[in-house]
Amino acid sequence: MSDIESRGYVKPEVLVSTEWVAEHLSDPNVRIIESNEDPLLYPSGHIPGAVEVDWTRDLNDPLRRDYLGQEGFSSLMRRIGASRGTTLVIYGDKNNWWATYAFWVFQLFGHTQARIMDGGRAKWAAEGRDVTREVPSYPESHYQAPPRNDEILRAYRDQVLAHVEKKGKLIDVRSPQEYSGERMHMPDYPNEGALRGGHIPGAKSVPWARAVSEDGTFKKATDLRAIYEGEAGLKDDDDVIAYCRIGERSSHTWFVLSYLLGYPQVRNYDGSWTEWGNLVGVPIEK
Amino acid sequence: MADTATLPPKLAETLDLLALLPDRADRIQLLIDLADRFVDVPERVAVRPFSCDDRVPACESEAYVWAERRPDGRLDFHFAVENPQGISAKSFAAILRESLSGQPLEQIANLSTDLVYDVYGKELSMGKSMGLMAMLQMVKALAKKAMGERVVTAEREEVPVVS
Numbered sequence: 001m002s003d004i005e006s007r008g009y010v011k012p013e014v015l016v017s018t019e020w021v022a023e024h025l026s027d028p029n030v031r032i033i034e035s036n037e038d039p040l041l042y043p044s045g046h047i048p049g050a051v052e053v054d055w056t057r058d059l060n061d062p063l064r065r066d067y068l069g070q071e072g073f074s075s076l077m078r079r080i081g082a083s084r085g086t087t088l089v090i091y092g093d094k095n096n097w098w099a100t101y102a103f104w105v106f107q108l109f110g111h112t113q114a115r116i117m118d119g120g121r122a123k124w125a126a127e128g129r130d131v132t133r134e135v136p137s138y139p140e141s142h143y144q145a146p147p148r149n150d151e152i153l154r155a156y157r158d159q160v161l162a163h164v165e166k167k168g169k170l171i172d173v174r175s176p177q178e179y180s181g182e183r184m185h186m187p188d189y190p191n192e193g194a195l196r197g198g199h200i201p202g203a204k205s206v207p208w209a210r211a212v213s214e215d216g217t218f219k220k221a222t223d224l225r226a227i228y229e230g231e232a233g234l235k236d237d238d239d240v241i242a243y244c245r246i247g248e249r250s251s252h253t254w255f256v257l258s259y260l261l262g263y264p265q266v267r268n269y270d271g272s273w274t275e276w277g278n279l280v281g282v283p284i285e286k
Numbered sequence: 287m288a289d290t291a292t293l294p295p296k297l298a299e300t301l302d303l304l305a306l307l308p309d310r311a312d313r314i315q316l317l318i319d320l321a322d323r324f325v326d327v328p329e330r331v332a333v334r335p336f337s338c339d340d341r342v343p344a345c346e347s348e349a350y351v352w353a354e355r356r357p358d359g360r361l362d363f364h365f366a367v368e369n370p371q372g373i374s375a376k377s378f379a380a381i382l383r384e385s386l387s388g389q390p391l392e393q394i395a396n397l398s399t400d401l402v403y404d405v406y407g408k409e410l411s412m413g414k415s416m417g418l419m420a421m422l423q424m425v426k427a428l429a430k431k432a433m434g435e436r437v438v439t440a441e442r443e444e445v446p447v448v449s
Contacts, residue, residue, distance in 0.1 A: 037411050040373045043311070044318045056409045093371055094346075122371055245412070 004118060008221035010262025014255075015118045015218065016089055018127055024089075025049050031082045031138075034121065035102040036093040045131035047091070047124060051080045051138070055098050055248065059105050067270075073109045073145040081138025084111070091117035091124070095212045097252050104251035104268055107153055109145045116255065119216040126215070153254070155241045155267040157275055160200065161282060163241055169234055170203035171242045173253045174273065178245070179205040181286045194277025198286040200243065204232040208249040211256045224261055236263055243269035243276070294393050296385035301404055313407070321377035323384070327352060327364040336366060342424050345417035347372025349379065353428040361394075361432055362387040363425055374406065378418050381405065382425055394429035397422065 004015050024030045025048055032050040034042050042052040053059065058076055061068055068076065082088060088111060092099035096116055106114050117124070125131070150156075155163070163170070177183035181197030199205070210227055213219050219227075228234045240257060242250040247270025254268040269276075276282060293301070300320075307313045331352050332340065342349040348368035353361040363386055365379035386394050399419045403410070406418065 037414060038371075038374050039409070040314055040317055040321065040377065041371065043314050044321070044373050055411075125370065 006220075007218070009218075009260040010221075011259040014115055014259040016115045017118055018124050018129065021047065021089060021091075021117050021124075022129060029085070030087045030089060031080055032117075033080065033088055033090045033099075033102065034092055035090055035098045036121070037098050038093055041093055041121065043133065043135075045133055046121075048130055048132045048134070049136050050091075051136060053080070053090075053102050055101060059102060067105050067108065067148065070109070070145050070147045073106075073148070074143050077111075077143035077145065078140050081141050083141045083143055085113060086141075088114045089117055090114065091120045093121050095122075095209060095216045095252070096120040097208070097249060100255040101248040101251040104153065104254055108148045108150060110149065111145075118218060122216045152265075153267055155243075155269040157269075157271050157279060157282075159267075160241060160243075160269050160271075160276070163239075164201050164283070167202060169238045169240045170200050171228070171232060171234070171240060171250075171253055171257075172199045172203040172205050173208035173242055173244045173250045174205075175207055176205055178273070179203075194273050196277050196284055198277070198284040199273075200276055201283050201285040203243070203285075204234075206232050206253070208244065208252045211253065211260075218256065218260060221260060224256060228257065228261065234263075236261060238263065239265040241267050241269050243272040245273045246270065247272045292393070293397070294385055294389035296389075297381070297401075300381055300385060304405060310407070317377045317406070318373065320380045321373045323380045324365070324367065324376040325380070325383065327366045331364050332366070334366075342417065342420045344420040345375060346413060347375035347417060349375045349417070349421055351421060351424045351428065353425075353432065355432065356388060359432065360388050360391060361429060363428070365421075374414060375417065375421065378402075378405065378421055382421070386425060391429045391433045395426050395433060397426055399423065 002017065004017060005012050021032060032047055033053050034046050034050045035053045035055060036042060039054065053076070059067055088106065090099040090103050099116055099120060103114055103116060172179050175183070179199050206227060211219060211224060234240060240263060242253040242257070244250040247268055250268050250272065254266050257263045257266045277284065304313055304316065307316060327350065331354055336350050340350045340352055342351060349372065350366040352364045354364060355361060363383050365383055367375045367379060369375070399422055401422060402415055402418045
């Protein structure tokens with residue numbers, strides 16, 4: 001049994017190890033994708049054959065606060081030469097924070113053949129594996145994406161409000177200082193600010209990075225259950241909404257709850273605190 | 287973008303160079319080249335484990351900043367970046383060390399934190415810009431501290447900035 005299989009996840013197949021990736025570098029059915037917070041990292045050296053998907057340029061609509069649409073996703077996949085059947089293996093910096101964000105966006109288009117490389121970029125580098133600065137190019141594919149489906153994986157503000165009113169479970173994955181309202185946002189950085197500090201009523205605080213071990217790999221299922229169920233009071237048949245500031249850190253928690261713990265209904269509220277903390281007429285809690 | 291006429295000359299030069307590179311990939315390449323020029327803090331200034339007092343708050347790449355006083359009262363800046371993946375922090379440290387060391391303290395103290403956007407562009411994530419701005423703020427604070435001490439040392443013995 002592999003290390004990943006031994007950790008007791010409900011859907012272990014969604015993770016691949018660095019060894020697995022090293023063995024599939026030339027597999028034509030696999031496309032390796034690096035997705036980082038830091039735009040300097042990919043050009044400074046990446047897994048041979050890996051393409052970059054950048055969260056600001058590739059995943060967001062430039063003119064409205066939304067993700068890319070059906071055509072945008074089709075062009076992105078064509079550009080990286082992926083077809084509907086290609087296994088997309090995503091990895092990145094910061095314990096795969098941005099990798100799970102890309103993974104979540106890909107699921108809005110139902111690209112279920114997607115994996116996260118456990119341990120991310122840091123583990124690959126720590127193991128001394130090959131990196132290159134060479135940017136690969138692949139023949140353009142004919143990818144045709146279905147329309148984006150937000151219903152299952154994404155929560156909008158009205159749905160969050162209804163969820164709050166029926167005392168639904170919410171996980172706030174920001175830092176404890178952001179959760180308490182003690183820290184708002186940095187004065188020089190108004191773009192991700194909110195008018196008020198605090199959290200959505202009823203939300204429990206579980207900072208996203210608690211799901212990972214020191215080496216960047218995901219913690220085993222019993223440790224994850226101790227955190228999310230023992231401490232935060234979730235039950236494995238709960239309907240859960242996760243949020244952070246703009247919806248990226250919470251995609252990491254969405255991934256953990258949906259796949260590693262197998263919760264049937266988890267949604268990411270990408271409006272998150274930058275919407276809720278500025279929204280007229282909604283309650284907050286401090 | 288900041289008015290480069292009021293900036294230390296080497297910093298103005300770097301910003302001018304970045305402004306000449308409209309292509310994002312070229313800018314990124316220049317920043318990676320700068321990160322390759324990163325120099326770790328010399329042992330005469332600090333040795334590991336470093337003091338928390340010298341650590342940049344909010345920087346996820348675990349960056350440290352020190353100032354070393356020159357005979358003329360100006361400062362040399364030194365940095366450590368403990369996260370091997372902290373390439374943006376390293377490139378910024380290289381820029382600050384090379385372009386602010388030995389420059390007039392007033393100019394350093396008056397730098398705007400918008401410098402971070404001038405160098406990295408507006409697409410930075412909040413976490414990244416918080417860390418980089420905190421690095422710059424620490425450098426500015428060291429310059430201000432040295433300016434205060436310069437006034438005091440007219441009456442007292444010189445107080446070293448390096449602790």
